[in-house]
Amino acid sequence: MNQTKIGNYRWTICALLFFATTVNYLDRQVLSLLKPTLEELFGWSNSDYADIAAVFQFTYAISMLFAGRFVDKLGTKWGYAIAIIVWSIGAIIHAYAITIGESMATILTTFGLTALPVSILGFMFSRAVLAIGESGNFPAAIKATAEYHPKKERSLATGIFNSGANVGAILAPITVPWIAKNWGWEKAFELVGAAGFLWLIFWLIFYESPEKQKRIKQAELDYINSDEEETTVVAEANTEKVSWFKLLGFKQTWSFTAGKFLTDGVWWFFLFWLPGFLKDQYAMNSDQIMLPLAVLYSMTMIGSIGGGWFPKYFINKGYAIYDGRMKAMFAIALFPLVVLLAQPLGHYSFWIPVVLIGIGASAHQAWSANIFTTVSDMFPKKAVGSVVGIGGMAGGIGGVLITKIGGWIFDSYTHKGIEQSFAKFKELGNTDFINQISALKLFSKYGDKVDLNVMALSKLPAEAASKLQNIDPALYQQLLDIQKPLVQANLTTGYTIMFGFCAVAYLLAWAIMKTLVPKMKVVKL
Numbered sequence: 001m002n003q004t005k006i007g008n009y010r011w012t013i014c015a016l017l018f019f020a021t022t023v024n025y026l027d028r029q030v031l032s033l034l035k036p037t038l039e040e041l042f043g044w045s046n047s048d049y050a051d052i053a054a055v056f057q058f059t060y061a062i063s064m065l066f067a068g069r070f071v072d073k074l075g076t077k078w079g080y081a082i083a084i085i086v087w088s089i090g091a092i093i094h095a096y097a098i099t100i101g102e103s104m105a106t107i108l109t110t111f112g113l114t115a116l117p118v119s120i121l122g123f124m125f126s127r128a129v130l131a132i133g134e135s136g137n138f139p140a141a142i143k144a145t146a147e148y149h150p151k152k153e154r155s156l157a158t159g160i161f162n163s164g165a166n167v168g169a170i171l172a173p174i175t176v177p178w179i180a181k182n183w184g185w186e187k188a189f190e191l192v193g194a195a196g197f198l199w200l201i202f203w204l205i206f207y208e209s210p211e212k213q214k215r216i217k218q219a220e221l222d223y224i225n226s227d228e229e230e231t232t233v234v235a236e237a238n239t240e241k242v243s244w245f246k247l248l249g250f251k252q253t254w255s256f257t258a259g260k261f262l263t264d265g266v267w268w269f270f271l272f273w274l275p276g277f278l279k280d281q282y283a284m285n286s287d288q289i290m291l292p293l294a295v296l297y298s299m300t301m302i303g304s305i306g307g308g309w310f311p312k313y314f315i316n317k318g319y320a321i322y323d324g325r326m327k328a329m330f331a332i333a334l335f336p337l338v339v340l341l342a343q344p345l346g347h348y349s350f351w352i353p354v355v356l357i358g359i360g361a362s363a364h365q366a367w368s369a370n371i372f373t374t375v376s377d378m379f380p381k382k383a384v385g386s387v388v389g390i391g392g393m394a395g396g397i398g399g400v401l402i403t404k405i406g407g408w409i410f411d412s413y414t415h416k417g418i419e420q421s422f423a424k425f426k427e428l429g430n431t432d433f434i435n436q437i438s439a440l441k442l443f444s445k446y447g448d449k450v451d452l453n454v455m456a457l458s459k460l461p462a463e464a465a466s467k468l469q470n471i472d473p474a475l476y477q478q479l480l481d482i483q484k485p486l487v488q489a490n491l492t493t494g495y496t497i498m499f500g501f502c503a504v505a506y507l508l509a510w511a512i513m514k515t516l517v518p519k520m521k522v523v524k525l
Helices: 009-042 046-074 076-110 118-134 137-148 151-183 185-206 218-224 251-282 290-315 321-341 351-378 381-427 431-439 462-471 473-516
Strands: none
Touching (some): 009 046, 009 118, 009 151, 009 185, 009 218, 046 137, 076 118, 137 351, 151 290, 251 290, 251 351, 251 381, 251 473, 290 321, 351 473, 381 431, 381 473, 431 462, 462 473
16 A cells, blocks of 8 residues: 555654653653662662662552553543643653652651662652653553554554664663763752653644544545454543453453563663662763663664564465464574673673673563553453553562562672672681671761661772771772672673573563463454
8 A cells, every 4th residue: 555645644643652661661660770879878788779670660560550440431631631641740850859758758667667768759759750651652642553554554653653762772782871970969850850851742742543533634534443353443442441350351451461470670670770880880970871772772773663664574475364373483582682682791891791691671661562462462452551450560560569579689699799809708707896886876968777788898988988998098999809709700690680680581471371371352342
């Protein structure tokens, strides 16, 4: 069919979804890029950081369940608009985390509750607001894609807009560290968060449902609605409600949910922990991680767009839509296995794990483009947002688990390295120094407690490090020199464990999905 005669306005909408997803990932990645700076400023352990990240993921998970319903009920245009307003506000208020944390601590103390350190409280609150808003992005974007594209185009359109996540992930390491270095970490949150309001202007101008869209040709509207099994107009579909319990009665829902639960956490892990990995394993600062992360996430664009196209290779060979998509997803699930080599080969150069993890992350984006599309393949438009929300909640819970487990593993191996350094230092006759520093009560300037059993000397807040140096500068430096390689070596084991799960998660998810839904069966509601 001649695409010029049909018209291409649906790709304008796809471009809007692409830029919204770019902003979405810019906002959520600021914290991870500033992790090396903030953990030294506030004295966070890996578990502290994991708690903050887990609040985002848990809130995101719960909100995804309601976000899909919210978008289905309110409609794509205003559902998306409200979502980006909320998440942009959430991104900006990270800059005021200390003030927010102090207010929350005061309130909790008034009620006789023991408060967390103010920095952790403030960032937890900010991440929760960000998560509530960001949970609306994918249900709204998938719904808009289902509204504006016939089924045979949806995986490609999904792959294109989903590649905005990669662009956001590329732009973030290029811009955020520079902003933080020159204008302060607060400005990084404020400026990146403000980008969402710019996108909102274009969304309100150019988006309308296809049946109401004055800029779309009738030929293109007919092409969009060309799927025989779905002739109900979107305006009518938006008014219908489908019970969550009814949706949970379908194996197709559980297939999508299982796939998201097992694989979303991998992407969260890469997004939230890679800056810390490069610092822990290769002693890179914020400026040095810019290029490796930009290269890594540039690779993921290939996966996102290529993954959207890949099923068409099988479909054009005569396979049914679902069969072609599952064959493509199996091939995609094999690529993350290369992540198993990231640590064994990492001693040659940091570029080896960067490239191997980049292949794994690229495979995730290819997987994501297709797993989302399985929903619009098998469910009517009126239920797409709700099913995506259910699966998104499962993915968020999976992300919480992998983040918390990661924080616990990294703190455990850091603690092991610290213990080894203390023992070795005592063997050199420096027991008194170890006893002296262990007896100190250390805090950051914001009142966060510093624990020398889980906080390596190389990551201490300046105020805490100064107290230790005042006891004996030479011994402090000697202990630091002994501790660094021991902690690094132990963390290598911790990252190897986490990378191992990331490598095999997709094959496990594919096997479960294929078992639940061996052949495509369209859900009738």
